[in-house]
Amino acid sequence: xxxxxxxxxxxxxxxxxxxxxxxxxxxxxxxxxxxxxxxxxxxxxxxxxxxxxxxxxxxxxxxxxxxxxxxxxxxxxxxxxxxxxxxxxxxxxxxxxxxxxxxxxxxxxxxxxxxxxxxxxxxxxxxxxxxxxxxxxxxxxxxxxxxxxxxxxxxxxxxxxxxxxxxxxxxxxxxxxxxxxxxxxxxxxxxxxxxxxxxxxxxxxxxxxxxxxxxxxxxxxxxxxxxxxxxxxxxxxxxxxxxxxxxxxxxxxxxxxxxxxxxxxxxxxxxxxxxxxxxxxxxxxxxxxxxxx
Numbered sequence: 001x002x003x004x005x006x007x008x009x010x011x012x013x014x015x016x017x018x019x020x021x022x023x024x025x026x027x028x029x030x031x032x033x034x035x036x037x038x039x040x041x042x043x044x045x046x047x048x049x050x051x052x053x054x055x056x057x058x059x060x061x062x063x064x065x066x067x068x069x070x071x072x073x074x075x076x077x078x079x080x081x082x083x084x085x086x087x088x089x090x091x092x093x094x095x096x097x098x099x100x101x102x103x104x105x106x107x108x109x110x111x112x113x114x115x116x117x118x119x120x121x122x123x124x125x126x127x128x129x130x131x132x133x134x135x136x137x138x139x140x141x142x143x144x145x146x147x148x149x150x151x152x153x154x155x156x157x158x159x160x161x162x163x164x165x166x167x168x169x170x171x172x173x174x175x176x177x178x179x180x181x182x183x184x185x186x187x188x189x190x191x192x193x194x195x196x197x198x199x200x201x202x203x204x205x206x207x208x209x210x211x212x213x214x215x216x217x218x219x220x221x222x223x224x225x226x227x228x229x230x231x232x233x234x235x236x237x238x239x240x241x242x243x244x245x246x247x248x249x250x251x252x253x254x255x256x257x258x259x260x261x262x263x264x265x266x267x268x269x270x271x272x273x274x275x276x277x278x279x280x281x282x283x284x285x286x287x288x289x290x291x292x293x
Contacts, residue, residue, distance in 0.1 A: 026071065027053035033061035033133060048148075057144040060094045060133035067128050070150050081154040083164055085121040086129070086146045087259050088114035094142030095134055101127030114146075119163045119259065121151065147259060156182035157255055157265015162203050162239050171242035174266035176276055179252075182266045183273075184288035186254040188221050190214040190232065191270040194246045204237050207244050209253060215290050221262040236262045 027050035042062040046055070049069045057064065068084055086097070088109065097109040099122060106127075109120055111134060131144060153164050156178035162169045174182060183189045192211030199206045211232040214222055222234035236253060238244060252273045255265035268276075280286045 026050050028055065029053075029066075030056045031058070031064070033057060033059045050150075052147070052149040054147045055131075055145065057095070057131065058142075059140065060131070060142055060144050063130060063132045065100060065128050065130050068124070068148060068150060081152055082124045083121045083151045083153050084124055084129075084148060085119055085151050085163060085258065086148045087119045088117060088146040090115050090117045091143065092145045094136065095144040096132050097146075098130040098132060099127045100130035105130055114144075121163045123153075124150070149258060151256075151258070155185065155256075155265075157186065157263075160239060160242070160265045161256065161258065161263050163258075169239045169241065171239065173268060179254075179266050179268055179273060179276060180280055180285075181287050182254040183215060183252070183277075183290060186216070186265065187219070187257045188214075188217040188262055189252065189254040189290075190217070190222065191250055191252050191273075192231070193248070193250055194244050195233075196246055197244060198235065200240060203240055205240050205242075205244060206235050206237050207246070209234060209236050211253070212250070219257050221257060234262065236264050238264050 026048060029046050029048060031044075031046075044062070044064045046064050046066045047069075048055075048066065050071050055066060070082070086109070088097075092114040093111055096107060096111055097114075098105040099108050108122065108129075133142075133144075136142060151161070151164065152158065156174055158164060159170055159172070190211035191213045192209050195208040195210050197205060197207050209222075211222055211234075212230075214232045221236075222232035224232055236255065250270040251267045252270045253264055253267050255263045257263070274292060277286065277290075277292060281289075
């Protein structure tokens, strides 16, 4: 239940916009609660306009409201499908994280849960982040810190990212249209084989892969090398309930990178993709051109 003083905090933010704080680079914010020492019930606004970044609040006191927006103009329809995902650092402590909307608070991440470093996602339409410091007699070693990402939930392969769909992840293959779009827009796309399962957790499995072709990658997920320097190698992550078959067919692996991990979204057999791609190429319906030779 929302405490009376918390209601007063939120109302004070609505009345006193002049107290807002802005990030210097629009992506990340670093602040100190020591400025709240003489008036512990201050609430400050933080505005970040970026697709990903971080927040670090040293010696938290009082509270901050974190407003996250993409760094490009976005239509209302796309905003409705946009999610915010946060991943606390394992050393994060000193505050609770809530969702705030129209003066109502809903607990998203308690202080004791932050040490697990688990990803939590919510729809941007659900509100802003309300980070509330826990009153302490000694705040000298308290730091609240997390990374964030803005994640669209309506792109090819998004159904495979478990934190967007808690308990609703399916291992269904992508449609033909989704495959053709994914090879053009995914954070990574390459053809290769699953080599070995290296770890399995409650919600995910990590697999070593070797790629013979790499069509695109936005970050250095895959490194050039391998046997005789003729392939790329790296690790990908899939939901734990989705089967992986090391050493069998060649697949076209496409997906997104979240908090440094490459999550597979669409993975058709490469020979099936080639047939689909050639058909679309002849019909002139390919979203983009790639070199399949």
